Structure formats: structure tokens, C-alpha cells
Amino acid sequence: MTNITKGAAQRESAYAEIKHRIIHCEPEFTPGAVQNESRIMELLGLGRGPINQALHRLEVDGWVAILPRKGLLITPLSLDLLMELVAVRTLNEVFCVGLAVNNATDGEIAAMRSIVERTPALIAQRDIAGLAALDVAFHMAISAAARNSTLAELLRALHEKQARFWFLSLSAPDHLEQVHREHLAIVEAFERRDIAGAQALMQHHIEEFKRNTTRSI
Numbered sequence: 001m002t003n004i005t006k007g008a009a010q011r012e013s014a015y016a017e018i019k020h021r022i023i024h025c026e027p028e029f030t031p032g033a034v035q036n037e038s039r040i041m042e043l044l045g046l047g048r049g050p051i052n053q054a055l056h057r058l059e060v061d062g063w064v065a066i067l068p069r070k071g072l073l074i075t076p077l078s079l080d081l082l083m084e085l086v087a088v089r090t091l092n093e094v095f096c097v098g099l100a101v102n103n104a105t106d107g108e109i110a111a112m113r114s115i116v117e118r119t120p121a122l123i124a125q126r127d128i129a130g131l132a133a134l135d136v137a138f139h140m141a142i143s144a145a146a147r148n149s150t151l152a153e154l155l156r157a158l159h160e161k162q163a164r165f166w167f168l169s170l171s172a173p174d175h176l177e178q179v180h181r182e183h184l185a186i187v188e189a190f191e192r193r194d195i196a197g198a199q200a201l202m203q204h205h206i207e208e209f210k211r212n213t214t215r216s217i
Contacts (some may be wrong), residue, residue: 014054023163032076104145114217
């Protein structure tokens with residue numbers, strides 16, 4: 001591996017790892033926390049160059065704010081940000097569901113059900129990281145079935161941005177079971193090829209996410 005290739009790989013690794021820790025609200029990367037470059041170098045085992053470049057990219061993407069001579073601020077969460085994400089998600093994901101019900105193959109719908117059916121075991125284990133991954137997989141399976149790559153990429157970015165709110169909302173009583181029931185109802189609407197029903201259920205699902213999260217902020 002050339003030095004140029006190695007440097008690019010380290011930059012990508014640093015970016016992906018720091019973003020992962022921010023999305024999952026890991027210790028030292030929680031919303032509003034102040035971090036420093038040296039500590040991140042220590043945590044990731046990488047040099048200053050790739051870390052510095054990754055942090056500037058993360059700032060452009062809205063995950064952090066670089067504070068001169070003070071360190072790094074993990075972007076705080078706010079009610080205004082939640083409302084923005086919910087509004088854009090509602091407009092686009094409800095539309096996406098309509099396309100997906102119309103275009104999904106039977107195999108894709110079976111895959112959605114398979115994802116949902118893995119949820120109860122993870123709830124029983126309180127495997128929050130696993131549940132978060134399943135939630136993303138479920139929504140991305142719907143996006144893929146819509147056959148619109150631009151829409152799928154937009155929704156992927158939205159789900160990344162809202163993931164930290166999702167972790168916050170887990171403190172709400174019975175929330176995990178509620179999400180499972182909502183996902184299952186959406187799959188059943190897909191199986192019936194019920195476009196209007198699936199869209200109404202997705203809108204309700206997003207509204208419930210907003211309601212649960214608002215109580216946790």
C-alpha cells in the first residue's frame with residue numbers, strides 16, 4: 001500500500017469511526033460534549049493528520065464544531081433540529097413507502113418481515129446497538145424497494161442524523177415494543193399491497209417517534 005493510499009484509508013477510517021461513536025452517543029461523544037484532538041488520537045490509535053482531516057469533514061457534515069484553542073464540540077441536540085428532521089422525513093419517507101409498496105418484489109417484502117421478526121429477541125436482551133442496526137436495516141430495505149437511488153440516499157442521511165434522537169427515546173416506557181408493533185404493521189400493509197395503508201402507518205410511525213423523543217429532550 002502506497003503512502004497516499006494508506007493516508008486515504010486512515011482518513012476514511014477516522015471519519016467513519018468518529019461518526020459511529022457520535023451517532024451511538026458513546027461515552028466522550030455524547031451530544032454537547034467537548035472533546036480534544038489528542039484524546040481522539042489516543043482512542044483511535046491514529047496520527048494527527050488523518051484525525052484532523054476527518055474532524056474538518058465531520059464539521060462540514062454538521063456532526064461537530066471545531067472551537068479554536070478549546071477543542072471540539074459534539075453537535076448538541078435540540079427540539080428545533082428534531083422538528084426539521086421529522087418534517088423532511090415525513091415528506092420523503094411517506095412518499096418512499098408508496099413507491100416501495102408498488103415496486104417491491106415478494107422476496108424484498110419477505111426480507112422486511114425477516115428483519116422485523118429478529119426484533120423481539122434483541123428487545124429481550126436489551127441489545128440497543130443491535131436494535132438500532134435493525135431499525136436502520138428495516139427503513140433502508142423500504143428505501144431500496146422504492147427503486148429511487150436519490151431518495152434512498154436522502155433517507156439514509158436523515159436516519160443517520162436522527163439516530164442520536166432514537167437513542168434518547170429509548171428511555172420512554174415500552175418504546176422498543178411499540179416500534180416493533182409499528183414495523184410489523186407496516187410489513188403487513190406491504191404484504192397486502194396496501195399503498196394508502198402503508199403510507200398512513202409510516203406517517204403514524206414517524207409521529208410517534210417525534211412524540212416519544214420530544215418527551216426525552
